[in-house]
Amino acid sequence: MSSLPPFWLLVEQHGDELMRYARRLTGEDAEDVLQEALLRALRSYPKLRNGNHLRAWLFRVTTTVAWDHSARRRRRPEVLTDNLPVKTIDPHHGDDEFGSLIGQLPPGARTALTLRYVEDLTYESMGTRLGCSPEAARQRVSTAVRSLRRRLV
């Protein structure tokens, strides 16, 4: 016997905030990322041991899929063509200055900075969303800030 609510009720309840979150992490690829995240969550849903913290769990799954997605994009080889060069637009962060600053960081660092400085989450809330302790969340932010500093110098 499961104490989990019907999956689609979760989608209806949290889908819009998950989409906003996916958009912050992956820009125009947010729909694809959230689609994969929801399907991944649905696949493993019955295996959850209880119905507590389902919102945080959905955010964690979305974070993981966004990281995987960003990692795949970074691995994708550059295609050389004879076309005239066109202006490059950062697909992840549009015109947002902070977004373009962190756009070149690894996905984990980018997520840590987004959660801390864009979403303004506490380390405790970050920990819940990322599935780690508040101290680990603090370390991730601190590492990401160091990494960003190195790139700016």
Next chain:
Amino acid sequence: MKLEPRFLEKVANRAVKEGIADIVYSEFDTPLGRLLVAQSDKGVCLIVYPGENQHALLGRLSASLSPRIVLARDALAKTQSVINSYLEGRTSSLDIPVDLSLVTSEFGRRVLEKVSLVARGRVTSYGLLAQECGHPGAARAAGTALGRNPVPIVVPCHRVLPSTGIVGGYGGGSWRKQFLLELEGALPKS
């Protein structure tokens, strides 16, 4: 900002295609009002009339069958067409497989199986039904089992009348029972 229906439809269709939606459901308009219909791979497992607590009933499905429940209109299109053809009087058979997983008691299951054998246009009584289930005198228990029928219309609990001959109570409201009995010719059109 709500998620776009187009996006939700895409997710639902992929879930169905990849076989990870154990139960699909949809809502659609019928002559009996807007129904919520859910089905598993075995058949229709839940029909909810307007005014009933949809979330609570879907929650029961989640607890009894599987929580992998997805709103997928396309997957219910055939069932929707069969139910509407029947309720609009365009066909006289309601040939839809049924999944009675929500019925946990053996007696309840037997009552619903027996009432499924009552032909269109015919009616029976609670007492007779109880007797056919091997429990003469359990008319009230048979009534309770019919009241818990998770798949009204398809499992025709509306074909059971009190011995007084009146239409009697019905989960979806007695006007719906009257409508179904008139549609099937068991009662003259009012």
